[in-house]
Amino acid sequence: MGLVLLIVIWLITFVSAYFFMAKTWVVASRGFCRGRQHRSSFHCHLHSDGFCFCRRAGSLGYLVWKYREGGSSKKATYSHGNVTLEIVWTVLTTVLFVGMNLASSSIWASERFRPAGENAVHVEVTGMQFAWYFRYPGADGKFGLTKPELEDASAGGEAALGLDTNDPASKDDLVTGVMVVPVNREVEVILRAHDVIHSFYVPSMRFKQDAVPGLAIHMHFTPIQTGITKSPARSSAASAITRCTAC
16 A cells, blocks of 8 residues: 555656646746746746655655555654754745745835836726726826716726716726737736725736725736736636737
8 A cells, every 4th residue: 555655646746747847837938928037036936846845745655655564674653853853944944935035025026116117008907896997098198087986887998997088188098808018018007996806917927916995006017928818817806818919
């Protein structure tokens, strides 16, 4: 039985590792990743976690086989723990965890704390039950006013956002259910939510951020390749589709 468990555990471990190494289960980098730093950070985390997973699962399979009934001449004994070993793996885990966070903190902060450039494309992203709406400011570069009393979710489009048609800045606002952005140009998204928290997730761009009611969350990214990606539905909101075009 111990040998069977060893084979099963190692088979699951190495087959899983193979699919990740072959990038079968990894979001394709051909999507529109925002830059080399993001890809490097993602792969560093993936390889570190993969190494720890393989080592831990490999050791588990070996110990199950070695200490199977009638398998080892040395009988396994109960231990209250090894303080030195516990200190070592706790310190190593802390160093790895803190180190990875420090290495990635500049990437995370650059999307949230550094303002977008002057030439950035601005898109207001609003999540509600059960749809996503994307609003562009139009030729004047200004978003029109919205008023809560004008909101009508059942009507969809501009009415769902409560767009004030009497405001001159709203005349050329464009509201759509699909976000289309240019390639190699910075895009600033202003995330909003009407009812509950919705998660705006674009897997191909390694981009994920919650839209929180009452907050306007500003973030930015730069698509580098053309393509289409579909965001999985989160928090009772319909899925969102994002296109990157060469315009």
